[in-house]
Amino acid sequence: MITLENVSKSYAKGQPALNDVSLHIDKGEFVFIVGNSGSGKSTLIKLLLKELEPTSGTIIVNDQDLGKMKRRKVPKYRRGVGVVFQDFRLLKDRNVYENVAFAQRVIERPNRVIKKRVPEILTLVGLAEKYKSFPRELSGGEQQRVALARALVNRPNILLADEPTGNLDPKNSLEIMKLLEEINERGTTVLVVTHNREIVNSFRKRVITMRKGVIVSDEEEGGYLED
Numbered sequence: 173m174i175t176l177e178n179v180s181k182s183y184a185k186g187q188p189a190l191n192d193v194s195l196h197i198d199k200g201e202f203v204f205i206v207g208n209s210g211s212g213k214s215t216l217i218k219l220l221l222k223e224l225e226p227t228s229g230t231i232i233v234n235d236q237d238l239g240k241m242k243r244r245k246v247p248k249y250r251r252g253v254g255v256v257f258q259d260f261r262l263l264k265d266r267n268v269y270e271n272v273a274f275a276q277r278v279i280e281r282p283n284r285v286i287k288k289r290v291p292e293i294l295t296l297v298g299l300a301e302k303y304k305s306f307p308r309e310l311s312g313g314e315q316q317r318v319a320l321a322r323a324l325v326n327r328p329n330i331l332l333a334d335e336p337t338g339n340l341d342p343k344n345s346l347e348i349m350k351l352l353e354e355i356n357e358r359g360t361t362v363l364v365v366t367h368n369r370e371i372v373n374s375f376r377k378r379v380i381t382m383r384k385g386v387i388v389s390d391e392e393e394g395g396y397l398e399d
């Protein structure tokens with residue numbers, strides 16, 4: 173599903189952001205990526221989205237070698253990978269329904285499919301009744317649920333979450349994490365980059381710990397090791 177072979181990424185002179193990283197994540201896994209600031213977590217996410225190219229090494233996602241992918245295939249590839257960020261990144265001038273429908277309109281999905289799928293996915297994230305609300309009218313937790321719905325509406329088989337609870341209080345953080353777990357149980361491979369020690373320690377999933385661009389630990393049912 174996701175394989176990195178000897179992947180390095182250097183931005184400029186000095187220490188590489190990723191240094192000879194090899195890693196395999198199977199279909200259906202739930203993985204936390206943890207590590208102190210600057211350890212290379214966001215770089216890893218950007219490489220997986222093909223927003224960055226590695227300096228060396230091979231990255232394979234869904235049986236596709238990202239280094240060999242034709243440029244015109246990249247947008248379609250990215251749509252097959254759901255992604256959520258700490259800052260939600262919703263369209264401020266569109267309501268909840270339109271924020272989620274937008275991802276479908278871009279790929280010219282017929283309106284009848286949109287009308288079916290958007291309410292389905294909003295129900296999954298517990299926001300069916302707020303479909304007319306605008307992002308400013310929602311709590312942080314609700315906004316992140318809209319972002320999750322948008323990430324999932326095209327039915328990706330991988331979901332990347334970069335600090336999804338970074339702007340949320342403990343209660344909302346837990347709810348978002350439970351949703352991610354449910355999404356994983358429905359078959360989606362989920363990667364969560366996080367600094368949230370309590371959550372990592374309580375979920376007992378695979379934990380990959382990075383330090384200065386290398387993987388220093390990779391444990392099934394692991395815990396949070398860094399400061």
Ligand SMILES: Nc1ncnc2c1ncn2[C@@H]1O[C@H](COP(=O)(O)OP(=O)(O)OP(=O)(O)O)[C@@H](O)[C@H]1O
Nearest residue numbers: 183184188189207208209210211212213214215216
């Ligand atoms: N665009 C860039 N140009 C130059 N250096 C960069 C760039 N992006 C990241 N870096 C450097 O690469 C290293 C890894 O950064 P990265 O953002 O991947 O870390 P991170 O683990 O995601 O950190 P955080 O937890 O703070 O988000 C850091 O030393 C950082 O300064």
